[in-house]
Amino acid sequence: MTKVTMTVNGASVSGEAAGNTLLVEFLREELRLTGTHVGCDTSQCGACSVHVDGKLVKSCTMFAAEADGTDVITIEGEAAEDGTLSTVQQAFQDHHGLQCGFCTPGMVMAATALLKENPKPSEAEVRHYLEGNICRCTGYHNIVKSIMAASGQNVEPMAAE
Amino acid sequence: MYAFDLERPATVADAVTALGADEAQALGGGQTLIPTLKQRLASPSVLVSLSGIAEMTGICTRDDGSLAIGGGTTHAAVAVGADVFPGLAGLAAGIGDPAVRNRGTVGGSLANNDPSACYPAGALASGATIVTNAREIPADDYFQGLFTTALEEGEVVTEVRFPVPEASAYMKFEQPASRFALVGVFVAKHADGVRVAVTGASENGVFRWSEAEAALNDSFTADALNGLSLPAEGMINDLHGSDAYRAHITAVMTKRAVTAAC
Ligand SMILES: Cc1cc2nc3c(=O)[nH]c(=O)nc-3n(C[C@H](O)[C@H](O)[C@H](O)COP(=O)(O)OP(=O)(O)OC[C@H]3O[C@@H](n4cnc5c(N)ncnc54)[C@H](O)[C@@H]3O)c2cc1C
Ligand code: FES
Ligand code: FES
Numbered sequence: 001m002t003k004v005t006m007t008v009n010g011a012s013v014s015g016e017a018a019g020n021t022l023l024v025e026f027l028r029e030e031l032r033l034t035g036t037h038v039g040c041d042t043s044q045c046g047a048c049s050v051h052v053d054g055k056l057v058k059s060c061t062m063f064a065a066e067a068d069g070t071d072v073i074t075i076e077g078e079a080a081e082d083g084t085l086s087t088v089q090q091a092f093q094d095h096h097g098l099q100c101g102f103c104t105p106g107m108v109m110a111a112t113a114l115l116k117e118n119p120k121p122s123e124a125e126v127r128h129y130l131e132g133n134i135c136r137c138t139g140y141h142n143i144v145k146s147i148m149a150a151s152g153q154n155v156e157p158m159a160a161e
Numbered sequence: 162m163y164a165f166d167l168e169r170p171a172t173v174a175d176a177v178t179a180l181g182a183d184e185a186q187a188l189g190g191g192q193t194l195i196p197t198l199k200q201r202l203a204s205p206s207v208l209v210s211l212s213g214i215a216e217m218t219g220i221c222t223r224d225d226g227s228l229a230i231g232g233g234t235t236h237a238a239v240a241v242g243a244d245v246f247p248g249l250a251g252l253a254a255g256i257g258d259p260a261v262r263n264r265g266t267v268g269g270s271l272a273n274n275d276p277s278a279c280y281p282a283g284a285l286a287s288g289a290t291i292v293t294n295a296r297e298i299p300a301d302d303y304f305q306g307l308f309t310t311a312l313e314e315g316e317v318v319t320e321v322r323f324p325v326p327e328a329s330a331y332m333k334f335e336q337p338a339s340r341f342a343l344v345g346v347f348v349a350k351h352a353d354g355v356r357v358a359v360t361g362a363s364e365n366g367v368f369r370w371s372e373a374e375a376a377l378n379d380s381f382t383a384d385a386l387n388g389l390s391l392p393a394e395g396m397i398n399d400l401h402g403s404d405a406y407r408a409h410i411t412a413v414m415t416k417r418a419v420t421a422a423c
Contacts, residue, residue: 002167019167019208020198043196046260055237055263061195062264063188065167066210113259131340132258 004068008033009077017064023057024048026064027074035075035105039134046133049106050074056113058132075105078112088112088150095155097146099137106133111147120151123158163204169213173319177294179209180315187211187317189269190235192261211268217319228325232268232292232318239267248329248349248422252283255333257340268318271303274310274366276397277341281367283331284321285358286347292320307366326351328381330421332414334361336401343402344410346370348418350381357415362396362407373415381423383416 005014008031015030027033027050039047041060048060051073078086085093088111098104107130114121114129121129126147127140135143141158149155167188170176179185186205188194190212197203211217217233220242228246230239239253240262256262256270256279270280271291284291284300291298293316303311312318326349333345342361349356355377357370376385391411396404 019165020162022195041199043192043261046258049260056260057263058260061191061260063167063191063195063208063210065169066191066212068169110259129259132260 002065004064006067006069007071009073015064019063019065021064022060023050023052023062023064023067023072024059026067027059027072030064033074033076037102037105039102039106044132044134045103046106046110046130047103049109049133051109051113054116056110073109075108078108086112088115088147091146091150092143095142095146095149097138097143103133103135103137107135107143111143111150114147115151120153121147123148162198163201165205166207167210168207169210171213171215173214173216173294173317176209176211176214176317177315179207180317182207185209185315187272189233189266189272190264191269192257192265193269193273193275211266211317217268217317223322226325228323230267230321230323232271232320233266234268236262236265236267236270246287246323246325246329248326248331248347249283249287249323252279252331252333252347255279255331267321271321272310272312272318274304274308275341276307276363276366277336277339277343277345277361279331279333279342279345279360282342282345282347282358282360284323285367285369286329286349286356287323287326288349288351288356289324290322291318292322293318304367307364309366324351326356328422330418332418332421334410334414336361344407344414346411346414346418348377348415348422350377350422354378355381357418359411359415362391362411364395364397370411370415377419381419383419383423386412386416386419 001016004017037047039045043061050059184206188208188210218231236253236256243250289300291303329349331347333342336343344361347358357373360367391408393405393408396407398404
């Protein structure tokens with residue numbers, strides 16, 4: 001076991017991690033931040049997506065020890081302290097961007113990363129960016145619509161909910 | 162996963178020393194190795210993480226005009242940083258998905274030499290040099306079949322030098338579930354000739370299609386490839402596509418790559 005220290009959602013945290021402890025295990029089991037989900041555990045689905053030093057990563061495919069000294073943001077860090085949802089989260093609520101909600105933490109983290117890189121993406125760019133995030137429920141349409149809305153673009157012309 | 166220790170050296174020299182331990186293995190971005198470890202297909206005693214080695218990341222242009230990319234540089238960094246070599250930047254931008262590109266590295270991709278990976282085609286068509294802690298290996302000698310390279314045990318890819326072609330493009334026919342290349346073709350027109358490298362197709366891994374190179378040396382146009390085809394024999398035949406299909410798609414992708422490069 002080695003001691004790992006990182007900033008998670010703005011707070012400095014430390015814990016013990018074995019060499020093979022994944023970042024997602026550290027977040028969920030050590031820090032009890034269970035908003036980050038494990039869908040596939042094989043790097044395919046993106047449910048475990050978090051930001052490490054501002055970059056979108058699959059936390060099931062990175063070791064906790066590799067995140068030592070980094071700045072990690074999880075879905076729990078997206079809303080304001082008083083519970084006010086982030087723009088992306090609010091747009092998912094307003095536009096029915098989720099059904100069961102299992103993929104949603106990863107979708108929100110991916111969407112937030114996208115809008116930081118590309119504040120006004122086209123629909124095609126949104127779909128392309130979400131290649132690593134799988135949703136079994138929605139058919140993606142309202143997820144894409146939510147992200148377009150969060151970017152401040154008019155989503156009226158997109159098909160009905 | 163089996164248990165192992167994880168070390169995070171800060172220099173190539175320390176990494177090479179750590180890799181000298183029994184059953185030690187390098188960890189690049191982990192985008193291939195971590196899934197492999199989860200399947201218990203590898204059982205290292207020590208993983209030596211290369212991601213904290215500053216001297217192995219970054220992109221610069223060398224005096225001879227070639228592009229030097231650190232072995233630990235991520236696909237995402239190449240996608241935005243290799244603007245002097247748009248064919249290579251495009252290849253990097255098309256690997257996997259954004260999260261994979263933020264972790265996966267050039268060195269890891271070339272060390273792994275997956276028969277469906279993109280970088281082997283880019284390195285072979287560019288005539289790149291793979292630089293390790295011990296030596297420099299020309300791409301033509303480096304790739305030795307499925308998942309096999311000239312690398313020795315414990316050797317680290319520290320840098321890859323890509324001569325920048327006059328024109329180039331990579332065309333990937335994606336296997337939609339994995340996003341790897343069902344077939345990928347990199348075409349590069351250099352001052353001293355055209356090189357065409359094909360990934361995803363052959364049972365022997367990445368290869369150069371010399372007939373296409375000869376035709377393109379006469380005329381660098383998609384039409385120059387009319388009538389050229391590859392034999393189905395020796396092509397990968399699996400549930401994603403038959404050998405004859407892959408041979409056909411290779412010719413189609415080569416034409417598209419030439420058109421995109423022109
Ligand atoms: C969902 C998904 C989609 C993907 N799609 C594509 C795709 O479309 N095209 C594509 O080409 N790839 C794809 N990949 C693979 C990805 O590009 C990997 O990043 C890459 O193959 C391995 O690089 P890595 O840095 O992650 O290496 P790792 O997984 O860390 O290591 C792979 C192997 O290389 C060795 N190694 C790592 N770095 C070095 C080094 N510097 N020197 C010597 N040995 C080293 C390791 O010991 C290991 O054996 C995909 C992966 C995933 C998970
Ligand atoms: S749980 Fe990490 S990608 Fe699916
Ligand atoms: S809302 Fe159920 S998996 Fe996406």
